[in-house]
Amino acid sequence: MEVKTICTVGAGLMGRQIALLAALSGFEVFCADTSEEALQSARDFTKSWLAKQREKGRVTDAQIKLVDDNLNFVNDIAIGAKDADMVIEAAVEDLGVKRSIFARLDKIAPSHAILATNSSYLVSSKIADATDRPDKVLNMHFFNPALIMKTVEVVQGPHVSDETVETVMEVSRALGKNPARVNKEIYGFLCNRIFSVITKEACYLLDQGIASVEDIDSAIKGALGHPMGPLELLDMTGIDLEYHLGMERYRETGNPADKPSPALTEHFAKGEYGRKTGKGFYDYEKK
Template identity: 45%
Template sequence: MKAENIQRICVAGAGQMGHQIAMLCALGGYETTIQDVNETALTKAESTLETIMNKWVAKNKISNEAKKAAFNRLHFTASLEEAAKDADFVIEAIVEKLEAKQVLFRQLDTIAPNHAILATNSSTIVNSLIAGVTSRPEKVVNMHFFFPPLVMDCVEVVTSEETSEETAQLTMEVCRRINRAAVLLKKEISGFIANRILGALQKEAVYLYENGYADFEDIDIICKKALNYPIGPFELMDLSGIDVGYYVMQQRYAESGDPEDKPAACIEDKVKKGELGRKTGKGWYQYEKEGVRN
């Protein structure tokens, strides 16, 4: 398959990552369908994207004509069959749980055309753990966007030993067309590059907090003032979603069996309370309303 043969993209999952990835694809000229089993999530996704794109128009980041053209290429459906049956490229953006992704990829393998590439936006799960449930492991790849995708100009494209070079290069070409800087990693490791580095920082920050060396607010201040980080580790957890990090740690522990990889008690407590960060109005910090950078 050649890059020009990729015309239709399916994005499975309309959550905080999926809907913005889909808009990038539509802005890049692809006929794009967002699929989610939750109708409410689809409605919210469309409303959120309207708000973001209207702000872009107001700031002259995009013309009103380009915005209308992108929305004309963007479609919403609760049916996976409808979304994937004619797709040339599929991007999965559902919950960060291996079992859920495996279930979805089994379905996609049956529904999507044989030529279609199946990409996972997983932030930590290597694609070889998912590809095995399909009949096309050579066409499965990691395509890890960063939150929020409409702002963050980076994608980690990660191949397994079975991912073909054609799949890797076509995925890189899709990234170029949607105006995102892509980095190709030809060796798998759980968490890839950025999240392994961020994870090490977060792990140490949580250790210092749980052991009473400093309050989380002070740790954030030190990281921003002394290390010149744009955002502290606890603020970043709130922005990304505390549950997302929790599932990542659970998955890494399942793979390694190392107690050091288990989610910290304070993280687990936040998830049990439903205090997941900005998206719920409370995490480490209190928020008056949900906010997404755009």
């Protein structure tokens, strides 16, 4: 199936980047959000990101024109999805919200359209039955910053057809990504599972007083070749996000090992969420 028109649902942190990336890659794009504030902020982001990239010689005037021509911001998914060959949902991480968006998309989008979710942790089999096209509903998981990070996880739940997966792998390549095909649904897919094992262990070593924040990060960078240490990375992705995910997982499994670590919990309780609050495992105001 050929994909020419893409609709992103959500103009937040991820939706606006996926929309811009798709427009830069030559797709016609509709970026839909219910919040006028989010849409305006996404427009401003697009303009300033392109201006900065042009200054650095990384985008051309022709590419900026392509985005001008191809990227539309709309305040209703009914406008955005009505002619879409593919929808990428990047609204809030809430199952109820996602199910109601997908039920609505199913009524609006053409019958051939693929409906993908960028959810970090909700597998598409929890959403697909809200539609009459479960074979075309799947996880397409980007990483932040989506304009830069090369990996996209394409997940084949039991209800997803091979054709849908292959089309989404192809679209991912057209977006300049290296898609990883995940053959079965699993909580956290590939990267977040591995990331959470590393960060959990880093927090455990910190809690036990085995090594300092700085030594844990620099050891991992120097020994494993990671560009960032696990605690630095937690500061970047948000200690609040990690805390909530840990608590949600614990509520689901009842396994105390899934609870956020004492070090993480302490930072969360103090409102030290990482870079966005100026303090987390590191103090960014001092830095």
